[in-house]
Amino acid sequence: MATTYEKIATTTLGSASSTITFSSIAGTYTDLRLVCVYTTANFGIYTTLRFNSDSGSNYSDTYLIGDGSTASSARDTGATFIGFGAYPNGISSGQFNLVETDIFSYAGSTYKTCLIGSSLDKNGSGDVQRLVGLWRNTAAITSITIQTNGGTMSVGSTATLYGIKAA
Amino acid sequence: MATYTLISSNVLASSAASVTFSAIPATYTDLVVRASIRTDRAGNNIDLLKLVINSNTSGVYSQTVLYGTGSAAASTRISSGTEFYYDFINGAASTSNTFASYELYIPSYTVSQNKPMSSFSVQEDNLSSARINADANLFSSTAAITSLTYTSNNAANFVSGSSFYLYGISNA
Numbered sequence: 169m170a171t172t173y174e175k176i177a178t179t180t181l182g183s184a185s186s187t188i189t190f191s192s193i194a195g196t197y198t199d200l201r202l203v204c205v206y207t208t209a210n211f212g213i214y215t216t217l218r219f220n221s222d223s224g225s226n227y228s229d230t231y232l233i234g235d236g237s238t239a240s241s242a243r244d245t246g247a248t249f250i251g252f253g254a255y256p257n258g259i260s261s262g263q264f265n266l267v268e269t270d271i272f273s274y275a276g277s278t279y280k281t282c283l284i285g286s287s288l289d290k291n292g293s294g295d296v297q298r299l300v301g302l303w304r305n306t307a308a309i310t311s312i313t314i315q316t317n318g319g320t321m322s323v324g325s326t327a328t329l330y331g332i333k334a335a
Numbered sequence: 336m337a338t339y340t341l342i343s344s345n346v347l348a349s350s351a352a353s354v355t356f357s358a359i360p361a362t363y364t365d366l367v368v369r370a371s372i373r374t375d376r377a378g379n380n381i382d383l384l385k386l387v388i389n390s391n392t393s394g395v396y397s398q399t400v401l402y403g404t405g406s407a408a409a410s411t412r413i414s415s416g417t418e419f420y421y422d423f424i425n426g427a428a429s430t431s432n433t434f435a436s437y438e439l440y441i442p443s444y445t446v447s448q449n450k451p452m453s454s455f456s457v458q459e460d461n462l463s464s465a466r467i468n469a470d471a472n473l474f475s476s477t478a479a480i481t482s483l484t485y486t487s488n489n490a491a492n493f494v495s496g497s498s499f500y501l502y503g504i505s506n507a
Contacts, residue, residue, distance in 0.1 A: 234401030286384025287453035287471035
């Protein structure tokens with residue numbers, strides 16, 4: 169039986185870093201799945217997602233968020249990144265933000281959509297988000313960059329990129 | 336090693352008060368549970384799914400919950416709890432033949448650190464009080480996860496036809 173769910177690459181930070189990048193992504197899968205667990209020593213940071221190093225205003229997202237007492241929804245348009253995790257409440261040392269991202273038809277010639285689930289519980293605070301992101305570009309996605317808005321992700325933070333094949 | 340592997344399944348041929356995955360091997364990187372669930376909780380179309388990890392019932396469970404009722408969205412939390420219990424599933428008053436869909440994702444389940452995880456469940460039954468929820472969960476224990484035990488939070492039974500599947504994901 170053909171394998172339909174394959175690991176493409178894993179990064180585990182051996183030193184604190186503000187970015188994790190997967191590059192030279194082959195176009196041989198149908199969809200991509202990115203699983204990231206990170207922590208930081210810098211309170212209040214959040215992380216962002218960019219494709220193919222594009223820093224133009226080509227991103228938008230719509231999200232639903234709950235902070236343990238209130239649920240709300242908002243959007244970003246004409247943005248230079250897609251919100252990725254721990255926004256707006258931030259994360260600090262010893263806390264772990266789990267972010268699962270599904271990127272659909274990443275090698276196709278239409279604009280690219282992704283679904284992001286960000287889960288951060290801090291035993292008394294935290295937030296849970298579900299976000300849909302759009303990159304208005306028809307190019308195949310060949311690189312993915314997770315980047316903080318300042319500060320760094322800590323040693324031991326991990327990100328794994330999987331490829332999913334429909335055929 | 337295959338990347339996404341079935342470790343164990345439990346498809347109920349008769350009702351059961353609990354479902355346990357035990358002796359979970361440490362040979363994977365992440366765990367996923369996918370389940371289709373209904374209970375016999377009388378007089379209510381909604382039940383809650385309780386999860387205890389490693390038989391640990393001390394106050395090491397916390398959840399941040401986002402849910403929708405079909406007419407409004409809300410958020411709540413559990414702090415220092417004795418189990419996870421905030422995933423909506425179908426009870427006995429649900430429309431016949433409807434089962435909740437549930438997924439739990441546990442990354443790095445053998446790593447010696449507190450364990451973050453996500454869960455997602457939908458309890459749709461063509462009634463006005465159906466629920467959908469997404470949770471951020473934290474198991475504040477550094478022990479490797481070796482067992483998962485599911486029960487109804489209202490002491491009901493899982494009905495026949497409920498199914499639970501445990502998968503291991505390897506990034507080796």
